[in-house]
Amino acid sequence: MKNAFLHGNLDDEVYMDIPPGYTRLTKTKIVCKLERALYGLKQSPQAWFGQFSSVMRKYGYCQSNSDHTLFLKHRQSKVTALIVYVDDMIITGDDAEEISRLQEQLSIKFEMKNLGGLKYFLGIEVARSKKGIFISQRKYVLNLLMKVGLLKCKPVDMPIVQNHRLGEYSNQVSADKVRYQRLVGKLIYLSHTRPDIAYVVSVVS
Template sequence: MYMDIPPGYTVSTNGKLVCRLQKAIYGLKQSPRAWFGRFSLAMKKYGYRQSNVDHTLFLKKRKGKLTALIIYVDDMIITGDDSEEINRIQEQLNSEFEMKNLGELKYFLGIEVARSREGIFISQKKYVLDLLSKVGLLDCKLVETPIPQNLNFVETNDPVPTNREQYQRLVGKLIYLSHTRLDITYVVNVVSQHMQNPREEHMEVVTRILRYLKSSLGRGLIYSKNNHLEVEGYSDSDWAGTKLDRKSTTGYLTLVGGNLVT
């Protein structure tokens, strides 16, 4: 790996200098920022607009068609209805960066993608299996629901604490899993309220969620091609449902063209 001489360093007349790296650039906190800055400049040069909602998303409209590119570190997805522009941006990026086309999207950040005549199906089956394997619950006893009915945590004078780091790590993984497993969204919201001071009873609910996931591995979301782009929204809430602080819980979902987006 070769580096430019740092600013302010006086180069000798013969110019035969080599920078010796004391620490690898890859893995430093500065490296993702530098790489993304370089990538963003290239995308803007090719006529793409950086989204204000998600800075890793780049969009380009051309002749009434849309091309979208989203990047995470050095993995990216390119999609849209402008096949000509998709081929062009691949060639342009390949001329500036060392890249490899992996074909149709099948797996991205723990999310599996499958196509059929009915539509596009996304799931996180492998993600669940890896999580179960990591916590030693591959052969666990199955349950039919992710949370006991009418569960309410109450304050006790002698609470039994649990491993906070392990609890936070597991709940964090469950939060990411709820992107495709909406059936655990409510209970994940419940257990995530106790991240700072988890007790044994909270960990028992987390374990129950994992046992439920083992019993329903194949579930996910399907996006089918419908003949409309209508936007629909639904919401519901309880009233002071939490026994501890009397707070309410609200749930909502938004559909575009009959497919879930939020």
């Protein structure tokens, strides 16, 4: 989706300073009242998603209760699914006719770019073969290891013993809380394709 946030309609009254280069005709303070959302405005993501959800419902799609970014349509025992993350989306399902129609409808309503078959999305690599679909986060892991300086670390079969309890030591150097939380968040996301680390991630989180 191109210029996604510019499609949102604002429900609240929002004002901004006049743009640079605009000449005031009077000495009074002049501001602009926004009719549409702009990039950088805190209301923009919500305004855009509200607009997009409304369009998807108009096309006969139902919003999932478990994940509000997922839209589903059932037709003649076939299903089409669309999942959106800000301005990136995946359209999939077993109804080729409906997928083609949805792509056409969305490209009329919004400025879109079709990137073809799914290869990479939000840090997840997708590969297809005759045996099925394989997903991995290899590049994501390598970037993560590089950021924390552990590129030369060796893998282990069991990252942690069961029922291990984390403790605090008197001579312990306190960790950077923000950095730690950020790292744990990245590990939680990694456990989607690596269920083998789910237990240790739950302990450190």
